[in-house]
Amino acid sequence: MVSCVEHPAGGYRKMFETVEELNEPIPAQITGVIPSWLGGSLLRMGPGLFEVGAEPFHHLFDGQAMLHKFDLKDSRVTYYRKFIRTDAYVRAMTENRVVITEFGTAAYPDPCKNIFSRFFTYFRGIEVTDNCIVNIYPIGEDFYAVTETNFITKVDPDSLETLKKVDLCKYLSVNGVTAHPHIDTDGTVYNIGNCFGKNMSLAYNVIKIPPAQKDKSDPIEKSQVVVQFPSSERLKPSYVHSFGMTDNYFVFVEQPVKINLLKFLSGWSIRGATYMDCFESNETMGTLFHLATKDSESYLSSHKFRTSAFNIFHHINTYEDEGFIVVDLCTWKGHDFVYNYLYLANMREDWDELKKAAMRAPQPEVRRYVLPLDMHREDQGKNLVSLSYTTATAVLHTDGTIWLEPEVLFSAPRQAFEFPQINYSLCRGKKYSFAYGLGLNHFIPDKIVKLNVQTKQTWVWQEEECYPSEPLFVQTPGATEEDDGVLLSIVVRPGAERPSFLLVLDAMKLTELARAECRTVSVQPLNSLLTRDSGSLSSFPPLLSVTLSDSDSGCLFFQNVCLRTRLCASKLDGCLLQCIMFRFDRLAVVTCWTFKENLINVSIPDDIWTTEGSQ
Numbered sequence: 001m002v003s004c005v006e007h008p009a010g011g012y013r014k015m016f017e018t019v020e021e022l023n024e025p026i027p028a029q030i031t032g033v034i035p036s037w038l039g040g041s042l043l044r045m046g047p048g049l050f051e052v053g054a055e056p057f058h059h060l061f062d063g064q065a066m067l068h069k070f071d072l073k074d075s076r077v078t079y080y081r082k083f084i085r086t087d088a089y090v091r092a093m094t095e096n097r098v099v100i101t102e103f104g105t106a107a108y109p110d111p112c113k114n115i116f117s118r119f120f121t122y123f124r125g126i127e128v129t130d131n132c133i134v135n136i137y138p139i140g141e142d143f144y145a146v147t148e149t150n151f152i153t154k155v156d157p158d159s160l161e162t163l164k165k166v167d168l169c170k171y172l173s174v175n176g177v178t179a180h181p182h183i184d185t186d187g188t189v190y191n192i193g194n195c196f197g198k199n200m201s202l203a204y205n206v207i208k209i210p211p212a213q214k215d216k217s218d219p220i221e222k223s224q225v226v227v228q229f230p231s232s233e234r235l236k237p238s239y240v241h242s243f244g245m246t247d248n249y250f251v252f253v254e255q256p257v258k259i260n261l262l263k264f265l266s267g268w269s270i271r272g273a274t275y276m277d278c279f280e281s282n283e284t285m286g287t288l289f290h291l292a293t294k295d296s297e298s299y300l301s302s303h304k305f306r307t308s309a310f311n312i313f314h315h316i317n318t319y320e321d322e323g324f325i326v327v328d329l330c331t332w333k334g335h336d337f338v339y340n341y342l343y344l345a346n347m348r349e350d351w352d353e354l355k356k357a358a359m360r361a362p363q364p365e366v367r368r369y370v371l372p373l374d375m376h377r378e379d380q381g382k383n384l385v386s387l388s389y390t391t392a393t394a395v396l397h398t399d400g401t402i403w404l405e406p407e408v409l410f411s412a413p414r415q416a417f418e419f420p421q422i423n424y425s426l427c428r429g430k431k432y433s434f435a436y437g438l439g440l441n442h443f444i445p446d447k448i449v450k451l452n453v454q455t456k457q458t459w460v461w462q463e464e465e466c467y468p469s470e471p472l473f474v475q476t477p478g479a480t481e482e483d484d485g486v487l488l489s490i491v492v493r494p495g496a497e498r499p500s501f502l503l504v505l506d507a508m509k510l511t512e513l514a515r516a517e518c519r520t521v522s523v524q525p526l527n528s529l530l531t532r533d534s535g536s537l538s539s540f541p542p543l544l545s546v547t548l549s550d551s552d553s554g555c556l557f558f559q560n561v562c563l564r565t566r567l568c569a570s571k572l573d574g575c576l577l578q579c580i581m582f583r584f585d586r587l588a589v590v591t592c593w594t595f596k597e598n599l600i601n602v603s604i605p606d607d608i609w610t611t612e613g614s615q
């Protein structure tokens, strides 16, 4: 049973704050014992920059892509992070404004440009974002950070450098692909994406990218479309975030969350339009399941599988069993789009307000659907599912459609089991027992949950004022049990004295094995703390906040301009920090006093900044 914890202090807001990238990996402080076999790098994408200059991003999916890396070696841990140099990021940094429209934030034309060039900017066409905040995965021997558009970004997993932007449209007939591909043991990547074809023929194309090539050529060049699911509605394809794959089948769930293509294509010439403005709900279609065989383009199930309306983002696992396809999903009941509730203004609300919004939103439920592979006319009206272990049903109707009813695997009011993971290398496409997920409490991730999908038993890891991320399962070498391994999750904690950490859990019992704490940044309003050796504060441009790290560098935010510093001393508890500050062509020595990471006094020589100098 998952209990509901309250968050009246609103510590979750820290997840939606900008963080600085690091100049080099920093060592983490370990408590507990990291299993000696656990080594390698944990790579995770996420939003790291929530505003550019004076312009805030509005939606949870708009923040600029940051790549986080934990390196684990000989029970030691280091942490490193860098912004990905996407076009969206580089151009935003260069122009100090949002230049490329993000999921829920519109870019406006440069106010400095004259009216003619602004006019042409409006009608230049679609400039699709490459802000790869959603995921990172291997293709051949390379790593790509991705969102859901046609642009993927190759990165170096060691240095975290950005290597190149790849446009999948050059190789494949797709307008975008999901951030959740399936990857076979040999490295073959399968994915699905919308395709707006010639004559406005809409389809969902399944693509296949082969594994690393012997001749070292780029596997993306050999990618191909292997299956095409036609769209059930002309001009309005459904939004697709993931799909299911068994040894022999692809499963695609067509949900009532629709992309209105006319709005999408015209929206870009309307001032202030975003991707979010292109979505709408189909209130009558319910949800459709589609099935296709993996090995031939020809077989698509001739039957229509239908059920009631839900939003679907994440498939947990899909497998074949005794002539049935079992499809486990994290669903949100209803057709109202869940992303409507994920604007940053909502996510940063006080706890009571946040709870009220979550009451109105679709309700989460983990569900199992079962699709019969074989059926006959004489079976009409009967439940075709004969698997002993599930209450899910499938009834053949006279019109040839099959109505599905799910078995509920997990349900609790406004408590979601989301961002699911399994022991992927062992159980992908196979009958399995355990799923691991992030527990969302009114949309706020505050626990890690393990779910036995056969018995419905749950286990929970939760700690006060801790906000974990999607858990990743790593199997113990030579393990014979499905859940013999660890779960890794990055946990955010509010407050400067409580650093964020990498959590290592025993995946069997969901108990803590170790945590690696990273004392990186503390950002706080400074105006009230600021004192000056001489001169009056009013003549001094506002110093907004400071970021200190226990590596040898830090930065000061000064009128929203980030000023890099090198700290001459680097002890953080009650110590003196001397920063040599670089600001464009200026150089100055600034003395900062800190106590327990809080900056309590900054003295700045008179001559370095005048009000004019700061403009």
Ligand SMILES: CCCCCCCCCCCCCCCC(=O)OC/C=C(C)/C=C/C=C(C)/C=C/C1=C(C)CCCC1(C)C
Residues within 6 Å of the ligand: 015, 061, 103, 128, 129, 133, 134, 147, 148, 149, 150, 175, 176, 177, 194, 241, 259, 264, 275, 278, 313, 338, 342, 418, 440, 443, 444, 445
């Ligand atoms: C900090 C963690 C907080 C977590 C709280 C979250 C609570 C949310 C619970 C709901 C389930 C969440 C599912 C999450 C899914 C997700 O990660 O989504 C990210 C998706 C993104 C960034 C999608 C971008 C898609 C784009 C830009 C698509 C563009 C396109 C169209 C809309 C139509 C035309 C084609 C094209 C260009 C691909």
Ligand SMILES: [Fe+2]
Residues within 6 Å of the ligand: 179, 180, 241, 313, 314
């Ligand atoms: Fe996702």
